[in-house]
Amino acid sequence: MTSFAERRWKSTDGLSLFARDYPGVGGEARLPVICLHGLTRNSSDFETLAPFIASLGRRVIVPDVRGRGLSQWDANHDRYVPQTYAKDVKELLDALGIAKAVFLGTSMGGIIMMMLAARQRGRISAVVLNDVGPKVSPEGIARIQSYAGKPVELNCWADAVAYVRRINKDALPNLGDEDWERLTKRTFERADSGPILKYDAGISTQLNAGRAKFPSFMAWMLYRRLTAKRKTLILRGETSDILSRETAKRMVAEATTARLVEVPGVGHAPLLDEPTSEAALLSFLEEVA
Incomplete structure (x- = not known):
């Protein structure tokens, strides 16, 4: 398995943030890939x-x-929003000197x-959206709200395995x-x-507030801006309760390159x-620079 270098950068509001940096095997002649969880x-x-x-042969970042993994938690939970996260990613790209990349995002x-x-459209060369779109099904949000940020008291590792199985088995x-x-x-x-969860429970406070402040028309506008004239791969889980088949089909209809x-x-x-x-990712990455 390819090893990675540990990278740290400071956000403009002072947090120490972490990233894995996997070097491309045999050089890095092709654009890097940024993976967002x-x-x-x-x-x-x-x-x-x-x-x-x-x-x-691609570098992977x-x-x-923030608030997850080895990145610092934010005392101000109001900053746990996608706008802040996007700014953090922009600052990471600046710190690493990456002008353009392929982007892959799950949820x-x-x-x-x-x-x-x-704000940084020119830095995005191609797009992979993993089970996410401009419209998120309320059933899926309700399911995530049922466990995200909720206190979890576990006595042993077996309890943790049982917990992960329970919330993901369907x-x-x-x-x-x-x-x-x-x-x-x-x-x-x-x-x-x-066992301790690898995220700050405070990240869940914006689940409702963020959706209430973000109208549907704006979400579709941002999707069109993201995908316009860019090769786009949309992956959808067959039984997804977040990305409906109807929304996924509309995404393809509104982005001719998708x-x-x-x-x-x-x-x-x-x-x-x-x-x-x-197979889909391999085929897609072979097509993009």
Whole structure:
């Protein structure tokens, strides 16, 4: 597995933020790829995909969004919004001297990309949206609200594995015991007091407020700005409760350069190690600079 360098940068409001930096194998003649994770997730979600992309000769940058993973938590929970996250990503690109890249975003990561496109559109060469779009199904939001940021008291690692399985089993019905163990390691860290979630519970406070302040027409406008004249791959979990099939089809209709691939047997969100996901990503990355 390709190793990565640990990068740190300071946000303009003073937080110490973290990213994984995977060098492209055999050089970096092609544009780098920026991978952005979901709401309660972190950079470890790409620990399998990032080395795969790096093996294709592309540098891969995977940040921990503030409040997650190894990035510092923000005492001001009002800053846990996609606009802030997009600014953080812009500052990371500046710090690393990256002028242009391919962007891949899972769930919230895709929303960050739309926000980035509002002011930094020229830095985005091509787009991969993993189970996210301008319209998010309320059923999926309600499901995420049922656990995101809620107190979790676990006595042992087995409890953590059971918790991860419980909140994800409907979306990922085909995972085996080793898969659940791996997903748990991405979700929790071990501590003397018991397993601890790798995110600040405060990130959930903006779930309702953010949606209330962000009208639908603006979301579609940002989507069109993100995808205009750019190769775009949309991945949708077959049983997703976040990205409906209707919304996904409209996304393709409104972006002539977009291609939709449905990942069978999974919901929100594909882990990107499924054969269908890998094949779609490989084909897409072969087509872009």
